[in-house]
Amino acid sequence: MKKIFTTIVALFAVVLSASASLPTPTLDNALASESCVALDVEDDDEDEWEFWWGAGFDLASNYMWRGFDQSYRGGNKTMLDPSFQPGLSFGYGKFYIELWGNASLLSDYKEFDMFLGFEHEDLLITIYDVFCGVGQDFNKPFFSGENHSLTATIDYTFFDRLRLHWATTFLHPDDFITEGKRAGKRAFSSYFEVAYTQPFGDVLDMEVAAGASPWTGPFWCPTRVGNEFDWDNPAKGFNVTNLSLKLSHEFEMDSVTLPVELNYVYNPLTNYHYALLKAGFNF
Helix, strand or coil: CHHHHHHHHHHHHHHHHHHHCCCCCCHHHHHHHHHHHHHHHHHHHHHHCCEEEEEEEEEECCCEECCEEHHHHCCCCCCCCCEEEEEEEEEECCEEEEEEEEEECCCCEEEEEEEEEEEECCEEEEEEEEEEEEHHHHHCCHHHCCCEEEEEEEEEEECCCEEEEEEEEEECCCCECCCCCCCCCECCCEEEEEEEEEEECCCEEEEEEEEEECCCCCCCCEEEECCEEEEEEECCCCEEEEEEEEEEEEEEECCEEEEEEEEEEEECCCCEEEEEEEEEEEC
C-alpha cells in the first residue's frame, strides 16, 4: 500500500509541475478577450435561461462507486461485471433533473437514481435519490422506502482543474449508529474527494483523485472479512477508500460525443485493485 500511495503522490507532483509550465495570458490577450466578451454578454444572458436536454449511455467493465465495486456487492466473485448505464437529463437554465440507471449483467445488481441539480460556473449542488437492489430485491415496491437513500452533494472546481466534492446521506434505512451514546441516531454517512485534472492538449485528460469517509459510514463503508464485505460491522472512523488515476478522451462527431475512460482504482480499506474500462455515447 505504501508503494502505491508513493506512486500516486509522485504522479500528482508530475501533474502539478506540468501545469506550472503552461503559458499565462498576456495583458493584450486579456484586453482582446474582454472586448469579445462584452459583445457577447447580451447573447449569453438570453441563452442562460433556456430549456435543454441530453441523453446517453455508458458500457463499463464494472460499476465503481467511492472505491467500492458495486457489482461485487451483488455477489459476483470476479472483478469483471459488464454494466450498462443509461442516462437522461432535462434542464432549464442552471437547474436540471437527471435520471440515471445501472444494470450489471453478471451480478444482477440494479440501480435507479433521480437527481435534482443546480450548476453555476464552478459550483454544482445536487440532491439525489438512489433506489437499488440485487435480483428480486430490486423488484420491491418503489414507494416502500426500503431500498432508497437520499443524499446531498456539493462540488466546487478551482481553475478548471482542482475539484472538491462533499456528499452527505440524510435518509437511508440502514444509516444508524449502533454503538456508544449516540446509538440509534442517524449517522449521516458522508464522503469527500479531492481530484485534479491535467489536460494534455486535445489528446487526453488525466485525473488523479483521493476520496475518504470522514467518519463511520454504516450504509456504504463496510469492513472486509476474507473476500466478503461485512455490512453489519462498518469501518470505524476516518477511512480512505478511493485512490484513482483516470485517463479519458472524448471523440466528437457532429452533435454526438463518444467518451472513453481507462481507470485504475485502489481501495486502501479493502486492499482491492481495479483496472476499469468505460465507453459511452452522448448527445
